[in-house]
Amino acid sequence: MQEFLQYVFSGVTNGSVYAIIALGFSMLFSMTGLINFAQGEFVMLGALGMISLWKGAGLPLPAAIVLSTIGVSAVGLLLERAAIRNVRKPHPIVLVIVTIGASIFLRGAGMIGWGKESYSSPAFSRQGAFEVAGATLLPQSLFILAAVLLIVFGLQFFHRRTLTGKAMLACAISKRAAWLQGIPSERLVLLAFALSAGMGAIGGILIAPISMSSYDMGMTLGLKGFCAAMLGGLGSSLGAVLGGLLLGLLEAFGVGFFSSSLKDAIAFVLLLGILYVRPGGILGAKVVKRF
């Protein structure tokens, strides 16, 4: 029982981070139909940026979090403006390679900026671990959970209640039709890039205190975020959360009952499984772009 609860805690914690990264993938996909292979690098930049600003430059924690998120959003904006928008032949293969190029570029930039060593970040609060029925629960897990809830409700509010959010939904349905209605769809695509990069950064910031951060952390986290997004249904924000939690729990139990070396394989086996059986994901439409 105690072990079971411990697996649930760690699964939900990691799963929530995957969910936040998945939300970034999902939002960008529904707006532009693009899957950004550099999403994981935004996670890395967010984590390392926050650690540098907080521990390195001595800023207060909230300021470090906000500045790091804004900085990464700006990188996302730049990526759209400087690279994606200039692609002459926006064929999916071309776009895949451009975003892969961007991810290698950003990883290289991270390596030059922070070197090859790993950084650790202290927990956000000095409160010690709680004990629930014999299992330990880190306060950081509560922060992460709260952040997921906040982001999901924030997004719902944004899409339902604000004009910009509604315009974004309109663009997601049909960019051309939205443009004809006078919605500046190009600017909204920029906004989507910034928001999704920012969400990646928040995922990185939250995971920094519970795992080591280094320039090459992005790929695995990005891939897992993508798996989570696929699992729940790409384009659905509820699906992203569901997929993230599911992936986190499966990993935690996989590590608990089988072996820790298999942890990373679980996500990819799940990814292949879901691509084969139901490419739309659990909550997505049944058939998405097969042929």
Added chain:
Amino acid sequence: MRNAFFVLVIAVVGLSVSNAYHFQLLTFIGINTLLALGLNMLMGYAGQISLGHAAFYGLGAYATAILTVHLNWSPWLALPVAVVLTVVIAFLVALPMLRLSGFYLGMGTLGFGMIGYIIFREWSRFTGGDSGLVGIPSLELGPISFASARNYFYLVWAVVLVCLLLCERLVDSRVGRGLRAIHDSEQAAAAMGIDTSRLKIQIFVLSAVFAALAGFLYAHLVNFISPGSFDFLVSVRIVTMVVIGGMASIWGSLLGASLLTVLPEFLQAFADSEMIVYGLILMVIMIFLPQGLTRGIMDAYEGARTRKASKSASINS
């Protein structure tokens, strides 16, 4: 004509080079050309991306390494086993995977590549795990030993030549036209009576076999393999070779492989910025020359020639 010239170049290079390091580099170019050639058939001609080709490369290398090191098999016996194994696995992967397209196919193949890498790393009883597998024997054929750098160079390039010729014939055949039709529009190709899924699976298997062959040659060249040589970045590098050399250009694969094998040797001068430069090259080429360098240079040349022609025409008149 072009092929005869190619053979001549290889023979001359093989005779004139004497430095072991240069031979090693030239042999690597050959191995990378095999990888790029195979992926180009899939990506350039059929328009299907694979971000997991390093897994097949690794499969070829690990299959022969495990058979020769642990079971003391002859490499020549291990080769057909590795190829058959690759065919079976590639077929099983292609069957469901090629129903996907675009980004989904990219992610799916990436997932497959990662699983391959994790297996190479974790199945340490056979693969040696992170520390790799040592003591892979060099190739020998009767009295000829391929431990010598020059002999191995000739062997690799002979294989490259055979594969190049095969691809050339394939591209100009009914199959090649079918592949290009799939590239342009799968529905239209299917409507014209092309069995698109069968053709896609066949070309996927072919490109996987090329990669496995490259893996076999790689393992017996360096006599030591570790999972790091078959990770995601290697898959990306193969894609880059195809893209830079020029998609749907057989000789472009040779160009792309040569550039990307030699470039890192120069980039070592600025060791830490290697990745940045690499990512930048990838982005810039894809943004401005989506057809790759070969086509881009050819287009520029054509453009310059027509401009010159029109200029001289206007002077004459």
